[in-house]
Amino acid sequence: MDLNGKVVLVTGGTGSFGKQFCKTVLERYKLRKLIIFSRDELKQFEMQHDPAFRDREEMRYFIGDVRDFDRLEMAFRDVDYVIHAAALKHIPAAEYNPFECIKTNVHGAENVVRAAIRCNIKRVIALSTDKAANPINLYGASKLASDKIFVAAKNLTDIHGPKFGVVRYGNVLGSRGSVIPFFQQMVKDGADSLPITDNRMTRFWITLNHGIEFVLSCLPMAQSGEVFVPKIPSMKMTDLARVVAPQLKTHEIGIRPGEKLHEAMITEEEARNSLELPDRYVVRSMLYGDQTGYHEDEKTVPEGFYYASNNNSEWLTDEDLESLLSEMGIVVPFK
Numbered sequence: 001m002d003l004n005g006k007v008v009l010v011t012g013g014t015g016s017f018g019k020q021f022c023k024t025v026l027e028r029y030k031l032r033k034l035i036i037f038s039r040d041e042l043k044q045f046e047m048q049h050d051p052a053f054r055d056r057e058e059m060r061y062f063i064g065d066v067r068d069f070d071r072l073e074m075a076f077r078d079v080d081y082v083i084h085a086a087a088l089k090h091i092p093a094a095e096y097n098p099f100e101c102i103k104t105n106v107h108g109a110e111n112v113v114r115a116a117i118r119c120n121i122k123r124v125i126a127l128s129t130d131k132a133a134n135p136i137n138l139y140g141a142s143k144l145a146s147d148k149i150f151v152a153a154k155n156l157t158d159i160h161g162p163k164f165g166v167v168r169y170g171n172v173l174g175s176r177g178s179v180i181p182f183f184q185q186m187v188k189d190g191a192d193s194l195p196i197t198d199n200r201m202t203r204f205w206i207t208l209n210h211g212i213e214f215v216l217s218c219l220p221m222a223q224s225g226e227v228f229v230p231k232i233p234s235m236k237m238t239d240l241a242r243v244v245a246p247q248l249k250t251h252e253i254g255i256r257p258g259e260k261l262h263e264a265m266i267t268e269e270e271a272r273n274s275l276e277l278p279d280r281y282v283v284r285s286m287l288y289g290d291q292t293g294y295h296e297d298e299k300t301v302p303e304g305f306y307y308a309s310n311n312n313s314e315w316l317t318d319e320d321l322e323s324l325l326s327e328m329g330i331v332v333p334f335k
Contacts, residue, residue, distance in 0.1 A: 002029070007033040007078055009035040010082075011108075012084075034058050076121060081123050083127070086104070088139070094139040102142055113153045113156070113164065116162045127166075131143060140258075153224070162224075165223075169265070173324055179237070180240075183244050203237065204232050207328065243332055243333070244332045266307035
């Protein structure tokens with residue numbers, strides 16, 4: 001999709017995804033405006049002084065919270081495309097602060113939909129997570145509710161209104177608060193062993209740049225009401241620990257509250273209404289299951305299909321992980 005001359009707004013635009021997404025679109029397109037909508041004034045201040053954004057005339061910064069509909073509606077005026085990345089995403093924080101999690105992840109999603117319809121936004125892409133498939137923690141449940149809101153939004157507008165799509169993917173390599181910087185800090189602090197919650201645990205992995213490219217590719221593809229899932233590799237947590245710190249042992253600490261042994265991105269129930277494309281899956285809503293035309297090689301997935309991190313056909317090798325981390329400027333093994 002050609003974003004030249006367009007106005008793009010990113011909720012949660014000062015986060016890991018938001019900042020890198022903004023860098024990417026600024027390098028690729030001549031936008032009319034690129035609006036950062038977030039509630040952290042310090043992060044906005046730091047972003048304004050980042051060399052990647054400092055002298056860009058198209059940048060705009062809006063202090064606001066997705067919980068606040070009036071502020072969101074004000075920010076959405078004259079915007080063409082919205083990328084909704086704002087979320088309360090840390091599982092333990094959500095478990096201990098359930099009301100706050102619901103306000104941001106569920107009520108915030110409702111506000112984004114209502115403001116997008118009110119302001120006649122062209123397209124909205126909402127970021128989701130593999131935790132939303134068969135959720136066992138509040139974060140996953142709140143993101144599932146958010147996904148349902150964006151999927152159902154097609155019912156709230158006509159064919160000339162906004163188109164809403166959801167992108168669901170796995171753990172982002174090296175993102176803030178994720179396991180790789182955690183392991184890196186432990187090695188730096190002189191740890192003699194790395195904690196693994198369960199030696200059998202597997203996870204989907206995606207790089208930040210891959211996630212951004214996937215979102216950009218879904219923007220023109222969205223017909224409204226579908227969830228896009230990329231085909232990405234899995235890796236065992238014990239293998240990841242061995243690659244980043246082969247000099248250290250690991251020890252099991254037990255699965256934490258709200259944590260799964262393996263993550264799913266498409267459940268068996270969702271698969272009944274899903275399409276497979278060369279590089280992704282499209283989970284079509286049960287409300288509008290006749291959606292087609294995403295790709296000339298699309299096909300329905302087989303009966304009993306279930307896309308999970310432990311039954312994946314693609315696995316990261318040690319060399320693959322080292323290469324991906326190297327592209328991100330992360331040198332392993334950690335010392």
